[in-house]
Amino acid sequence: MERIYHQSSYEKEFTAVVTGCRKGKEGRWEITLNRTAFFPEGGGQPCDTGVLGGAQILDVQEENGEIIHYADRPLDEGSTVNGEICWEERFSRMQGHSGEHILTGCIHNRFGYDNVGFHMGSEEITIDFNGVLTQEELDEMETEANEVIYRNLPIEILVPSPQELSEMEYRSKKKLEGEVRIAVIPGVDRCACCGTHVARTGEVGLIKVLGMIHYKGGVRISLLCGRKALLHCRKRQKQVAALSAALAAKQDDVTEAVKRLKEENGRLEGEISRLRLESAEVKAAAFPKKDGLLAVFEEMDPVQLRKYCTLLYEGGKGTIVLACSRKGDGYQYVLGSASHDMRSLSKKMNACLNGRGGGSSLMAQGSFQAEENEIRSAFCRCAEEGIQ
Ligand SMILES: [Zn+2]
Numbered sequence: 001m002e003r004i005y006h007q008s009s010y011e012k013e014f015t016a017v018v019t020g021c022r023k024g025k026e027g028r029w030e031i032t033l034n035r036t037a038f039f040p041e042g043g044g045q046p047c048d049t050g051v052l053g054g055a056q057i058l059d060v061q062e063e064n065g066e067i068i069h070y071a072d073r074p075l076d077e078g079s080t081v082n083g084e085i086c087w088e089e090r091f092s093r094m095q096g097h098s099g100e101h102i103l104t105g106c107i108h109n110r111f112g113y114d115n116v117g118f119h120m121g122s123e124e125i126t127i128d129f130n131g132v133l134t135q136e137e138l139d140e141m142e143t144e145a146n147e148v149i150y151r152n153l154p155i156e157i158l159v160p161s162p163q164e165l166s167e168m169e170y171r172s173k174k175k176l177e178g179e180v181r182i183a184v185i186p187g188v189d190r191c192a193c194c195g196t197h198v199a200r201t202g203e204v205g206l207i208k209v210l211g212m213i214h215y216k217g218g219v220r221i222s223l224l225c226g227r228k229a230l231l232h233c234r235k236r237q238k239q240v241a242a243l244s245a246a247l248a249a250k251q252d253d254v255t256e257a258v259k260r261l262k263e264e265n266g267r268l269e270g271e272i273s274r275l276r277l278e279s280a281e282v283k284a285a286a287f288p289k290k291d292g293l294l295a296v297f298e299e300m301d302p303v304q305l306r307k308y309c310t311l312l313y314e315g316g317k318g319t320i321v322l323a324c325s326r327k328g329d330g331y332q333y334v335l336g337s338a339s340h341d342m343r344s345l346s347k348k349m350n351a352c353l354n355g356r357g358g359g360s361s362l363m364a365q366g367s368f369q370a371e372e373n374e375i376r377s378a379f380c381r382c383a384e385e386g387i388q
Contacts, residue, residue: 001067002035005048006157006181009094009196011037012087018053018075028058031069036060037085040067044118045097045195048090053081090196095226096125097195098155099207103127103145103223105189108171110141113218115171124210125225130218138212138221145207148188152202158182206230276304284311287318294318295379297372300325302332306365309334320345322379330354330369336362340383348382349375 004011020032031052040062041047047060055071062068075081097120104115104127117128133141159181160168170182172192183193185201198204208229210222224232240251249257280300287294294317300308309323313336320340324331333355335342346364350356353375357366368375 001033001065003067004035004037005039005196006194009090009198012090013037013082013084015080015082018077018079018081021074021077023074024070027072029055029071029074031055031071031075032066033069033081033083036067036069037083038067038069039085039090039196043194045093045120046122048085050083050085052083053079057083091198092226092228093120094196094198095204096120096224096228097193098197098201099145099204099223099225100125100127101155101183101185101189101191101193101197102148102201102204103141103207103209103221104171104191105185106141106144106148107133108189110144111137116218117220124222124228126220126222128215128218128220132214132219133212135212138209142207142209148185149201149204149207152200153185153188154200155197156184156186157197158184206233208232273301273303276301277307280304280308281311284308284315284317287312287315289316291319293320293322293380293383295322295324295376297324297331302365305332305334306363309336309363313337320383322375324368324372324375327367330367331372331375332367333357333365333375335359335364338362345382348385349378352378352382 004014014035014037016033016035018031019034020030022030024030038048038050038052038057038060039045040060042062048057049059050057052069052071053075055073055075057069057071059070060067061070100118100120107113107129108115111131111133113129113131115127116130117126119126159179165180168182168190170190170192180192181194182190183195183197184190203226205226206229208224210224210232212219212221240254243254244251247254247257247261283298294312296308296312298305298308300323305323305325309321312318312323313321320335320337320342322333322335324333335346335349341361342364343358343361346358346366349368350366353368353370355366355368355370357364359365370378
């Protein structure tokens with residue numbers, strides 16, 4: 001079985017003979033060929049997809065040394081078919097894989113850290129290192145990696161004999177057996193890798209680090225390479241432009257503008273809550289002093305409502321005061337009294353009005369799922385029962 005992607009990662013189209021076709025799971029057909037350019041998932045790199053003899057290739061896996069192409073329809077065994085891989089996807093992965101070698105090589109050479117985990121997702125690439133970098137060090141490594149791109153170095157694949165391999169220095173995540181392929185970027189990196197790479201570092205185009213988090217005693221770095229990095233930068237640039245327009249600030253000043261906006265917002269919130277309490281005082285003062293029950297319904301936030309209720313019962317505007325404000329389908333409430341137990345009244349009213357909450361003997365609060373007229377009549381009924 002000839003692996004065309006190992007001879008050249010630039011072969012997009014090929015001809016092959018179908019050596020096997022069997023029905024698999026979920027309506028898929030498992031096809032084997034005498035040669036293939038379809039890269040099977042492995043080493044952190046997703047598989048290629050594409051077309052084979054008119055069938056869509058949805059997945060490619062290597063199982064027991066055999067490469068299985070998972071297709072949406074069967075192909076005749078013994079027939080000769082044309083295959084075409086999705087080149088945009090493949091080239092993007094070649095850029096990503098090569099970019100990963102470059103950045104890892106730079107970090108390994110400078111800090112001696114090992115790449116202990118690599119994943120190429122549909123969005124970004126992540127690399128795990130067994131050591132920690134500062135943000136400044138990471139910025140420096142990103143710059144250095146991009147300089148390797150500008151130098152347009154060759155990326156060579158060596159297939160050394162076991163003897164040559166034993167004398168060679170290279171990075172590897174695990175003990176390797178059988179044919180070992182070493183991807184070499186002169187002066188930058190030597191790594192055992194079965195993936196697909198570009199021929200020269202210049203084709204990677206751009207390596208853009210997106211972020212770094214602490215991970216298992218080391219760090220996990222996320223990045224994008226090539227076209228994906230360009231599209232990401234374009235998207236971010238548009239977001240900054242939109243932010244700049246929305247904030248009426250220069251693009252370089254958006255961070256400061258947001259900080260100022262948040263400060264201003266905090267100041268306004270303080271001002272609003274001060275004014276709300278003042279308005280509660282004014283409203284409470286307008287009630288005449290009287291004994292008995294007082295129920296008031298207002299649009300107020302919880303702090304304002306509590307303050308309002310306190311001012312009313314402490315000011316002698318009612319023996320028992322119920323203050324309510326709309327909240328969702330029901331009302332939030334505060335019950336206050338200097339002379340009666342509000343805990344037991346709130347319990348009674350909760351039972352009548354599908355409510356919840358509680359408090360002290362002086363003040364109780366919670367919510368009712370009921371209408372205003374139901375609340376008013378339950379208040380009279382429950383409070384009078386309690387007083388008698
Ligand atoms: Zn590689």
